Amino acid sequence: MTFVACNSSADISGQLEGVNKEGIKVYLIKPETLRNVAASYLGKVIDSATVDSKGKFQFYNLPKTKEPVLLELALQQSNNAPNYLETENLNASNYMPILWQIGKPLKISAKLDEFQNSFSIKKPSEINKALLDLRDIKKKAYETYLAGKQWQFEDGSELLEKEHAILQYQTELIEFANKTQYLMPAMVALRWVSLENDYERVPEFLVNQCNKWKQKQPNHPWVNELCKKSDASNLPVLIGDKFPNLKVPMITKDTLTLNKLLGDKLTIIDVWASWCAPCRKENREVLVPIWDEYNDQGLQIIAYGLESDEASWKAAVERDGADRWSNASDLQGDETSFLKKIRLQTIPANFILDGNGVVIAKNMHGKALMDLVKSQMNL
Template sequence: MKNLFLVSIISVLFLQSCSQEAWLSGTLNLKGGGDWKPMVYLVYPEKFEAVAQSFVGKVLDSAQVDENGRFEFKGNPAFQEPVLLEIVVQKLGEKYPNRLLNKNPETDNYFPLIYNPDNHLTIDADIAHFQSSFSIKEPSPKNEAMLELRDLRLTAFKKYLEGQQDGSGADEDLLERESNQYGYRKELIDFSDTSEELMPAMVALRWASPEGDYERVAELAYAQSRKWNNVYPEHPWAKELASIVSKENLPILIGNTIPDLQLPIKDNGTVNLKEILEENKLTLLDVWASWCAPCRVENRNVLVPLWEKFNTEGFQIMAYGLESSEKAWNNAIEKDGAHRWLHASHLQGDQNPFMETLRLKTIPANFLLNEEGDVLAKNLHGQDLMDFVNDYMSSP
């Protein structure tokens, strides 16, 4: 009798398991995917910083892909409200299910989507072009926004970054590459700015910098932090974003006032930045180094002509060098013809009080300052810098 009862219980549980509907199912095109595992992983980024980041998302589940490319997940995740999940595939030999690729959206191995306990999700994708081919049957408005973001990212990548993914390129091309990187990031952050959906907007901000480095897009990221904290002041991701891109963690923003720095001037002595600003209509605070090839090109081709044209009218350059060798510093100044303007350095390399105070990590960098020390513009180079100085110095 006991055995019959036990068999009945096991049969009921088996039938319940078999009848349980899949909350996520789909089909993968396996053609050309011989070096990919026939598995799909479900990863949960618990924090904003974990989105689009390798090895930190929590692996919730996995599903086998059959010979026809079909897979399904049964047993809903234990979330009572919509959350962001990442659907991931991995190559053969990869030990970590939560490794996420962010090298090329054409072939990246994951897609972030919104899980809603009330909805069934049906997806299709090419396993070898997972992110770019990912589709959702009858997507919700939130997932529709995620697909739109994916398309925008793919287009922006092809427009700005596709040609520089091999890591090659002369040092002199650094400014062009940085300009392209800025254009790519701006398009993603602009999506966040126009979106009404929090989660897709957060993914856009993470895709703008999977490393969480917003130094070169500080003003754009800070504006998004303010927007989403106004809309969702209690959401943990909005609070986390506010902490990451607070003014205390970003370089001085356009519109803010630069602190009065006391700088160790070349050939001994010190100078207060405030005194230089008060004596000039416009001051370029230029952060460079003798070993920085694009800095050296800009010295010769941009800064010398600007100084020659406008110095007598109230334009000054205060150059800070990330130097450890005084000899190399002096040689570069003389060779570039940069001896015309002011130079300062702690001669401590890139670990120095100047970079710490301004919260800078990357060069070339610059700030255009008025007499009061207000930041009018920053990180302008080449023709953009020449145009700004020309226009400002020509104004009343």
């Protein structure tokens, strides 16, 4: 038991608005690894405080390390685990990351039912101000791109629309991480970009963050963790890489190397499947018009199908008009070595290559892809 003198000041004290019941607690959580940040159930609970009838709470038992440390305050109104974090409904997030440093007490305030979104600190340090700015960026991006959006997935046709909205949301957080001079706010942004810890669609972001922070703080364990995750062997082919010159079995029964198929000016390597509704829509509405307009100007399309049934594959190619361009598949479904060699797991996916086979863009779809091709072909 810790005894505290009546006149001692709390290391962290808070005031909650809207308290109308008993049993509300706030917990202090210490993420011990980068993976633990913003991850429900993974952070280490180091202290707790009961909110009184006036909405006040206090913490006295904080880490005694000289170095600043990232902590999370988590508000629990029910029987949830102390380190449960609401990560599904971002408007109802019950936690907030803060930077704690010995000798610098924090006075915070927040609303009971809008804990993260209303969270404030009296006279915050520059780093805590950066965390609050990041929270505001996340809130605005969520409300702009994701909140209240409804996508229809019966036929999968709106999957790409949802993915584009998620990417727009992520881009706001990525820009913050790329600009900030503070490690911990950057790491929180990185985790908020993908709470699932899946960066397949934005691997260049991981690489950029590793390169940035290994220069600034090369010995920090979270930087080491980040750089391990951003190793090229863990990521899909990156923008700026030369696409591997793989041998692929063609629909014509030939086996060719990709370099023999590249266009003089531009090549789209499209990874698709006959059972993938958004892929089929992209074939008909985007790739066919692109091909018809630019093929004779040096554009090539190479479509690799994740197929296991040859008849279904060929029927889809013909029905979509995709027989205009080169088609390949080893008919091993998603177990194909092609995916493993380019370290890809999710479709639809594409890589846009220049005349030398270097990736200049990835995962562009719809009008964005058509505009990119137009601009590149007119260079």
